[in-house]
Amino acid sequence: MRGSCVRFARRSAICSRRWIATIDVRSICFKTDCFLKKGPAISAPSPSDLASRGARPYPASHRAFARAQELIPGGVNSPARAFGGVGGEPIFIERADGAYLWDVDGRRYVDFIGSWGPMILGHRHPKVVAAIESALLRGTSYGAPTEGETRLAELIVEAAPTIESVRLVSSGTEATMSAIRLARGYTGREVIVKFAGNYHGHADSLLVAAGSAAATLGVPNSPGVTRGAAADTLVLNYNSVEELESAFARRGREIACVILEPIVGNMGCVRPSDAFLRALRDLTERNDSLLIFDEVITGFRVGYGGAQQLLGIRPDLTTLGKIVGGGLPMGAYGGRRDIMNRVLPAGPVFQAGTLSGNPLAVAAGIATLETLRDESPYPRLEALGARLEAGLRQAAMAASIPHTLARVGSMMTLFFHPEPVVDWPSASRCDTARYGRYFWGLLDRDVYMPCSQFEALFVSAAHSEADIDHTVAAAREALSALGS
Template identity: 60%
Template structure:
């Protein structure tokens, strides 16, 4: 498969863009080689600038659950663009989208639109601190919540060890009150609340992790989180930027029947445009300016194009309800991938929730960061490039989720398994 134009464009980009990309997740750093430069997307496919076609399991890292260029979304964008791209003033469509989010997401009584998932998590943590009058945060190793200073931390050496900044430019003071625990570890969680529960402003987590590969929570872990936060007065924040409207219409909280106090959203809620949102209990949300004292603002928040695409996407998802079929397709796909890997003696495990999945090159079931860190990344890199050469576009990291979309057909899934079987034979 010829990708000479992509290679040339990457060299050009590196001269004016750090690393040649505007997000590290696109850089092929975990697999080596040259990123593919995309020209367009259509339904379940991506087309690169060299004319190659790929079956897409990224979907812009989650948003395109309906496929690329869905006619209802593109029509909504065309109509909105004719009226103007930004006003810096309220619009009716903002209320339309807010009402639809409140209707669909169990925990949300009020919602504020922002411009990215990072902005949503940053604002939610600030709101939790302002509402409770407390400073301490609990997050979990392997959960990613955007490049927020207080949340961009690496794991400590023990259950209650403070996180240290995982990037230069973050003063240690920014993470002084951030505590790192192991995902799915109820014992650590209880120990933290026993030690300083009345000082905790919030606990934030991905209710299905998508940033160390797909990791599903245990029911005991989620129920303990809910009860300990309730008893201590801490705010429970579900980061559903990835899982919101993805694993079910109401997100992971609907799927698992656990209601957080605040929820952060992104990706699907904007139909593929830059967007974010945070919402939850009305008494907490009324602490946000201009009603309350917790300040947060944004020039492009509730942007007319993003709200148009979001409304069209969420309305279609509500009306068409693709979720049972998506879950079935995903389950069948990973079963067949697992069988093919086993046939060729490939150490692996699989995980999925709704239409999110990961094939781990790891014989152990991945339940937390400690286990995920043992993934055989070299073997994944070979698998990734083998699939790419066969026209299957996967996330370029073992630690990212894959996404099945409504446009993926049974034939697409069969072609994927056939390609993987060929690649497994070479590993």
């Protein structure tokens, strides 16, 4: 991309006119509270703007954000929450129940963020709440093994086609970081391959961008990440068989692993091509490299067996998060037994965590997975997703808005660009300023969509057809205003 700007928050304002090649979108754009844009900046709606268009201001959220900024960097504890991708100030949430959120101003929203993915059953699901309450009465953390950890591991192994052994950790970032270390320890190699627009947490070796060539050594995206930490990371374009083949032709015997989101959720919802999947498995096997599926988003989301079951590809290692913890901090990584047996104390690869297997998170995870297994909400999630997809498509077409929509089950993205999004270069051509206005148009109509063009929305089992129809009606009004 030439002539594009990457705008950071105060005191770090950068508008670079240097050539920026392929950018790891969420690493640089959304995990650092900035946004990639073309055209005019996305501006915050002022109270007078809100009043003039009949929308309600958010005074309590404004006060809460001002107070938070005095004590917390940027006023948030994870940058995507800061509304950097849509302009304006974030709303502060007071409570949640089912498919709904209530903000500190007392407004209720139909929630399609779902805490960025974990809440597939909806907020405050009674079985999950009961499990947490029961665990809480027995203590909050022991620093010792529990039978609950074994039960959760058993559920994961039963669900995932390729996981024979699994280790519990405290986040998706920790899971991917540990899986990368394990892959390097198992293979004795150092180079890893990732794909632009795929987010795998904020471990140093994964916060990198690609250069102008198809496969170049990584360059750090974030201050504090050394060139040494990023130097062994190759970044390719997603869905490019040609780039993948070139990387293995040049560096195949050095590559420890390839890590990817098997269905991307972090540059919007992007599905892999069959040819790309076949090349991934074939090239890693022929070069004795490991294939790692980052299923932090897709695990238990696109089906009980995750994306690997849906796509029919068997990775060597899998990372999990979000749903596996039932809304509490939890991650996991697992795979072939011979690989996992290299983790300490079974093997020499070190990984540890004070709160790994926390009993409250384990209880929430068990309750969530057992409910998903026993009640199988996936056919209903598919039906609700299809209903929302059809409604959003019709609304965008009626408003003559250039768009494309991608959906896999209960995750989807309405892209403000007329061509299919298959990789980060195509995603980067989306009209992010228009998405920002769309977001605010929906928020003013009590629908809470992701505050970035490059985040997938999530339908939950708690949503009703009435919620979907309300959302479509709100989208029709918001998109009509954009087209006028």
